[in-house]
Amino acid sequence: MTTIVGIKTKEGVVLGSDKRASKGFFIGSKITQKIAKIDDTLAVAIAGQLSDAEYLIKVSKAERKLIELRRGFPLTVKESARLIANLAYSGMKNYQPYFVELLVAGVDQEGGHIFAADMSGAITSEDFASSGSGSPIAYGVLESTYHKEITNEEAKQIATKAVSAAMERDPGSGNGIDVLVIPNLVLEVAA
Amino acid sequence: MAEAGNYGSRYPYFYGPEGRLVLVDSALEAVRRGSTTIGIKTPSFALLASHIKPVRQLIDPAEKIFVIDGHVGATGSGYIGDILQLIEELRLEAQKHRLNFESPIDVGSLAKHLGSFLHNYTIYAVRPQAASVIVAGVDQTGLQLYQVDPSGTFMRGSGFAIGQSSDIALDVIQHDYSGDMSVDQAVALSNKAIEKALGERPVVEVGVITTQDKQFQKLR
Numbered sequence: 001m002t003t004i005v006g007i008k009t010k011e012g013v014v015l016g017s018d019k020r021a022s023k024g025f026f027i028g029s030k031i032t033q034k035i036a037k038i039d040d041t042l043a044v045a046i047a048g049q050l051s052d053a054e055y056l057i058k059v060s061k062a063e064r065k066l067i068e069l070r071r072g073f074p075l076t077v078k079e080s081a082r083l084i085a086n087l088a089y090s091g092m093k094n095y096q097p098y099f100v101e102l103l104v105a106g107v108d109q110e111g112g113h114i115f116a117a118d119m120s121g122a123i124t125s126e127d128f129a130s131s132g133s134g135s136p137i138a139y140g141v142l143e144s145t146y147h148k149e150i151t152n153e154e155a156k157q158i159a160t161k162a163v164s165a166a167m168e169r170d171p172g173s174g175n176g177i178d179v180l181v182i183p184n185l186v187l188e189v190a191a
Numbered sequence: 192m193a194e195a196g197n198y199g200s201r202y203p204y205f206y207g208p209e210g211r212l213v214l215v216d217s218a219l220e221a222v223r224r225g226s227t228t229i230g231i232k233t234p235s236f237a238l239l240a241s242h243i244k245p246v247r248q249l250i251d252p253a254e255k256i257f258v259i260d261g262h263v264g265a266t267g268s269g270y271i272g273d274i275l276q277l278i279e280e281l282r283l284e285a286q287k288h289r290l291n292f293e294s295p296i297d298v299g300s301l302a303k304h305l306g307s308f309l310h311n312y313t314i315y316a317v318r319p320q321a322a323s324v325i326v327a328g329v330d331q332t333g334l335q336l337y338q339v340d341p342s343g344t345f346m347r348g349s350g351f352a353i354g355q356s357s358d359i360a361l362d363v364i365q366h367d368y369s370g371d372m373s374v375d376q377a378v379a380l381s382n383k384a385i386e387k388a389l390g391e392r393p394v395v396e397v398g399v400i401t402t403q404d405k406q407f408q409k410l411r
Contacts, residue, residue: 070300070303071297071299071300071303072299072332073297073331073332075292076294078293078294079292079293079294082291082292082293082294083291083292086290086291109331
């Protein structure tokens with residue numbers, strides 16, 4: 001159930017999600033937050049078991065903070081995605097997988113990045129990605145509208161469009177849209 | 192508590208009467224007898240140089256400059272066996288970081304890890320490792336040079352000397368150091384420092400990493 005989308009732009013990254021949490025054929029919640037901010041430069045969009053995702057996010061949030069304090073500069077988006085994927089992988093190998101599909105989105109010194117991470121522990125770097133039961137419909141919108149020169153404002157509109165298209169036809173998605181924009185870091189320029 | 196002074200002799204692995212860790216001091220003393228070893232950093236490269244003690248004709252001298260990962264190198268002074276174990280610890284930590292984060296480890300984290308590894312030997316009744324290590328590398332934050340001591344202390348800087356007559360060697364480096372010297376000039380400087388410290392023409396092994404190729408390489 002769920003529809004989440006992530007788009008990489010020249011100016012940063014954009015995440016979008018619906019707000020429905022399903023309990024079988026029943027709508028368990030109409031105001032679910034499926035986009036979790038890890039900090040000001042990184043966020044995760046959740047599809048799948050919410051409890052599993054919450055746990056993964058809590059652990060990776062703590063781990064990321066610890067490493068930043070220890071080494072003095074933050075993890076890159078890829079390092080963070082690998083951290084989360086390793087947790088997911090160890091879950092799978094212990095026959096207690098975390099039932100999640102996550103979009104890890106954030107900005108670092110190199111700009112914006114989107115990674116799709118799933119319960120198998122694999123991560124793939126994407127320009128745009130979607131997950132959840134509504135993703136085939138969302139992908140239809142993304143595939144036809146995404147281009148390399150996209151801005152954050154455009155991506156916001158495309159993300160909204162993709163999620164709302166999915167909400168129209170996917171019974172597992174609905175009840176409104178959340179969008180999060182993470183703009184690129186303002187890099188210090190030598191004076 | 193009146194006989195606190197006696198504890199020093201009964202438990203040599205705890206504090207001595209002067210409040211110093213006797214075994215750690217001994218380890219530092221062992222390092223001071225090791226081969227003279229130098230680390231120099233400029234804005235464009237970092238260099239490691241270690242004196243190789245002359246051995247018998249038919250015996251190959253031991254390796255003293257080590258590649259830790261592609262972007263990091265290290266050298267040490269003290270007991271060779273202890274140095275080798277610390278080098279292995281550094282290599283392991285570097286590969287662990289690649290496994291966990293899919294990225295090369297930063298030099299500061301390596302130095303910090305080695306510091307806590309060594310510190311562990313100062314809190315139990317064991318023999319502290321008699322080796323100081325100098326680590327050089329390039330990471331996300333640029334060129335880095337660190338020295339790590341048996342006490343677990345680690346320092347960041349642009350010029351280090353450890354081992355035999357290291358005070359003299361460090362004086363030479365401090366005196367002649369310049370931020371815009373070339374690799375060849377730095378090699379000459381380290382040779383000069385070791386020569387001054389030992390009073391003889393030394394055989395020296397050298398390793399360099401530059402900001403251009405970001406790969407640690409042994410010279411010769």
